[in-house]
Amino acid sequence: MEIVYVYTKKRSDFGRPCNFSERAAEVAVDIAPDPGAAAAFVPRNPVDAHVQHASDMSEHEVNTERVEVETRGVNHTEGGWPKDINAHEMEQTIRFRKKVEKDENYINTITHLGTLMEHCIKQNNAINIYEDYFGEEEMAEVEDEPPSAKTINVISKLMSVFGVLPPKRDPNITKRTATHLSWHPDGCKKLAVAYSSLEFQQNMKDMSFDSYIWDLENSNKPELVLKPSSPLVSLEYNPKDSHILAGGCYNGQIAYWDTRKGRLPVEVSTVEFSHRDPVYGTIWLQSKTGTECFSASTDGQVLWWDIRKLSEPTETLVLDVTRKGLLENALGAISLEFEPTMPTKFMVGTEQGIVITCNRKAKTPPEKISGTYSGHHGPVYALSRNPFYPKFFLTVGDWTARIWSEESKESSIMWTKYHLSYLTDGCWSTVRPAVFFTTKMDGTLDIWDFIFKQNDPSLSLKICDEPLFSLRLQDNGCFVGCGSKLGTVTLLEISSGLCTLQKNEKTLATAMFERETKREKILEARHREMRLKERVRSEIRYEEGKEEAPEEGPAELLERVRSDFLEAIEAELRRRERAEAK
Amino acid sequence: AEVEETLKRIQAHKGVVGTIVVNAEGIPIRTTLDNSTTVQYAGLLHQLTMKARSTVRDIDPQNDLTFLRIRSKKHEIMVAPDKEYLLIVIQNPCE
Numbered sequence: 187m188e189i190v191y192v193y194t195k196k197r198s199d200f201g202r203p204c205n206f207s208e209r210a211a212e213v214a215v216d217i218a219p220d221p222g223a224a225a226a227f228v229p230r231n232p233v234d235a236h237v238q239h240a241s242d243m244s245e246h247e248v249n250t251e252r253v254e255v256e257t258r259g260v261n262h263t264e265g266g267w268p269k270d271i272n273a274h275e276m277e278q279t280i281r282f283r284k285k286v287e288k289d290e291n292y293i294n295t296i297t298h299l300g301t302l303m304e305h306c307i308k309q310n311n312a313i314n315i316y317e318d319y320f321g322e323e324e325m326a327e328v329e330d331e332p333p334s335a336k337t338i339n340v341i342s343k344l345m346s347v348f349g350v351l352p353p354k355r356d357p358n359i360t361k362r363t364a365t366h367l368s369w370h371p372d373g374c375k376k377l378a379v380a381y382s383s384l385e386f387q388q389n390m391k392d393m394s395f396d397s398y399i400w401d402l403e404n405s406n407k408p409e410l411v412l413k414p415s416s417p418l419v420s421l422e423y424n425p426k427d428s429h430i431l432a433g434g435c436y437n438g439q440i441a442y443w444d445t446r447k448g449r450l451p452v453e454v455s456t457v458e459f460s461h462r463d464p465v466y467g468t469i470w471l472q473s474k475t476g477t478e479c480f481s482a483s484t485d486g487q488v489l490w491w492d493i494r495k496l497s498e499p500t501e502t503l504v505l506d507v508t509r510k511g512l513l514e515n516a517l518g519a520i521s522l523e524f525e526p527t528m529p530t531k532f533m534v535g536t537e538q539g540i541v542i543t544c545n546r547k548a549k550t551p552p553e554k555i556s557g558t559y560s561g562h563h564g565p566v567y568a569l570s571r572n573p574f575y576p577k578f579f580l581t582v583g584d585w586t587a588r589i590w591s592e593e594s595k596e597s598s599i600m601w602t603k604y605h606l607s608y609l610t611d612g613c614w615s616t617v618r619p620a621v622f623f624t625t626k627m628d629g630t631l632d633i634w635d636f637i638f639k640q641n642d643p644s645l646s647l648k649i650c651d652e653p654l655f656s657l658r659l660q661d662n663g664c665f666v667g668c669g670s671k672l673g674t675v676t677l678l679e680i681s682s683g684l685c686t687l688q689k690n691e692k693t694l695a696t697a698m699f700e701r702e703t704k705r706e707k708i709l710e711a712r713h714r715e716m717r718l719k720e721r722v723r724s725e726i727r728y729e730e731g732k733e734e735a736p737e738e739g740p741a742e743l744l745e746r747v748r749s750d751f752l753e754a755i756e757a758e759l760r761r762r763e764r765a766e767a768k
Numbered sequence: 769a770e771v772e773e774t775l776k777r778i779q780a781h782k783g784v785v786g787t788i789v790v791n792a793e794g795i796p797i798r799t800t801l802d803n804s805t806t807v808q809y810a811g812l813l814h815q816l817t818m819k820a821r822s823t824v825r826d827i828d829p830q831n832d833l834t835f836l837r838i839r840s841k842k843h844e845i846m847v848a849p850d851k852e853y854l855l856i857v858i859q860n861p862c863e
Contacts, residue, residue: 267795286797291852293771296789299848299855300774302835306846307781310861 189215255404364669366420367658371428375402376409377658377667379675382417382436382464384655397421397433399445402677413449414441419464425526426476432493434465434481442493455496461485467522472529480524482534486516488544503554505534505542517542523569525576531556533579535566541581541590559590561598568612568657574619574692578699582612587624587634591703596710599702602634603641611656617663617685619695625654625668633684637694645684649676778857785843788856790814797853809845813856817849 191214267279286292362381370376378399397418398408412418416437424430432442433451438461441451461483471478471490478500480490486506489499506515521535530547539562544554564584571579577592578599585605588598607627615621620636624643629650632643649668656669663685669675779787779800789798790810799806821833836847839861848855 267793282795283797286791287771292797295850295853296771296855297774299850299853300778302848303778303846303855303857304781306835306837307778307784307857307859310844310859311782314861 252406362417362673363655363671364673364675365656366418366422367656367667367669367675368422368431369658369660369667371423371425371661376400377402377675377677378412378421378423378431379669380418380421380433381673382419384419384464399431400675410445411449412443412451414451415439415454419466420468420481422468422470422479424470424476424479426470430493432468432470432479434461434468434483436464438462438465438483438485440465440468440479440481440489440491440496442496453493453496455491456498459489459498461487461489463518466520467534469522469524469532471524472526480522480532482519482522484518484520484537486518488519488522488534503544505536505555520565520567521569523571523579525571527576533569533571535569535581535583537565539563539566539583541566541569543592557595559595559598561588561590562586564608567610570613572614572619573616575696575699580612580614580622582609582624585609587612587622589636589699589702591699591706594703594706594710596713597706599699599706600636600640607653610654611668613657613659615663615685616659616661618687619692620698621684623657623659623666625657627653629654629670631657631666631668631678633680635684637691637698645680647678649678650674781859783860785858785860787858788854790854790856792852792854801858809856809858810854813845813847814854817847817854821849 267282362383364379365382365384366380368378370378376399378397380397382397395414395417397412397414399410399412401409412421412431412433414433414435416435416439418433418441419436420434422432424432429445430442431445432440434440437457439455439457440460441454443449444452461481463483463485465481465483467482468479469481470476471480475492475494477493478490479493480488482488482505486504488503488505490501491499505517505519517536517538517540519534520537523533523535525531531543531545534542534544536542539560541559542555543557543559545556546554559581562581562583566581566583568582569579579590579592581588581590581598585608586602587609588601590598602624605626609624609626612622612624615623618635621644622634622636624632624634626632629648629652631647631649631654633645633647635644638644650670650672652671652674654668654670657666658668659666664682665677665679667675667677775787775789775798778784786801786805787799788796788801788806788809790796790813794810794814796806796810801809816838817833817836820836824831824833833849836849838845838847843858843860846857846859848857
């Protein structure tokens, strides 16, 4: 049924102002419920009704325009001379000057200013207002501020460098890990970062091979792009010549760049004589020419190069612990360590968890390996000597970080507790002898102060959600840069408490290291004694036991061990029940 | 002649490194330092003096700049400004 209400009006009445008047309510239509129709419906009980009392909000995005910054120089030249005088003509300028000096105004002014000036000069000569009036007040209070670190800059592998993407291309630029960081040797805020993908055989087609040098003042655009023929795994500035960088590639070659010459490497080593695996460590050597470096890789070789002639290495060493020089037995090297104060020795950390010390000056190649330290369960990702006490070095691998002394070869003298995630990189602080930094796979950076607390890091910062792969401290000890798996490099400034030398720190650190070494030595001596005794005893027993029953085979041994174990458990359970019952 | 005397006297004081007289356009009239340094000082200090003067007058229009002293780690630069000329003296304060 239609509900329609009709009213008619004259055409001439249209548009007139309405004259509303009240009227009582009238029922226009009344439709009674039809019980027959109710059968077609099912009652619903309960009925969900929701009410929300909240303010209406709307979402809005704003993106500020990025400011493009460029550096330009300005050239100052002398000016201000009147048009008719050429500033370079001595005669004209002298004439002009003489003219000015004859001016009366000039004479008056200068006399007046002269008196004023003399007054101030005499003042200066009389009293030095900036002198130290109170003697050096001893800073008696210790800095009680808790250690902290502040993120200064985050350089993320950006999209805008590849800004002009053709629309058909896959916009997913493969993110690569920042595998190695190297600070500019003059400390002038430049950082070279090597990017590569460390996943096994994961070379995507559109993954770029570039590595970048960043200037921290301008973290939007890299200062220089380095284009190797294969992604760089490690990259180092030459400490003597800050324009030269050496890089180790993923395919085993070594390349070197000169920042003045541009983005392509100046020279690349030949493939036949290079490594067969990614080059994980490249370090420059101290030499008179400043052009020597050496590199290590997981193929088990350590090669020495002179960058003037990269066609073949000057020296090679195979990391074979059995000292036979066989490549099959060689251990793959993951980290390399070299201390400029000890130019003939260097250390290599291997994938098998062993640290090998080598002597470069040995006569025969097998002699080059002077000692091994084993103690890690997994690859030794980082190796670094304490800058104050070169006898002690830090190794980072599997779930712990360990401190070793060169004298105790059996085990480390100090170690951190086992963490929940792998430790990926570590280094000593350059200003405090007992402070070191470690990064973990869960994206945290730990700062350990071993004099203060050995159980836990003094400061643990969660930098990002993805694993952190590399860490580098700047030479002044205040800035630390860490690179993550997705290519983000974060720069942190640590609080002054952690990067200034405390009063007795050196003596305390020495005392601590000496104490721990002594402890290890004592333990070693005891172990040796016990082993000797065991050997003697087993020899005696062997003599006697020749007539006794034959030795148990492995199966019986297993049975006996199992029954022993179960008995011990039963005994323990019974004891506990008895204790509870009491 | 008087000018000569004044400037000589100033130069003779203890610790004075150099004296420069600059005119309103920034042209060095008289100097005891070498040309490039003079040109640099003249240009830079001229601008600084203008800025300082405008600052002082901005805050109080009745006020005017009488003297400007810049103390740095190595020495003190003193500038005596005038409507037409500028007298600049660089002194090493005694310590």
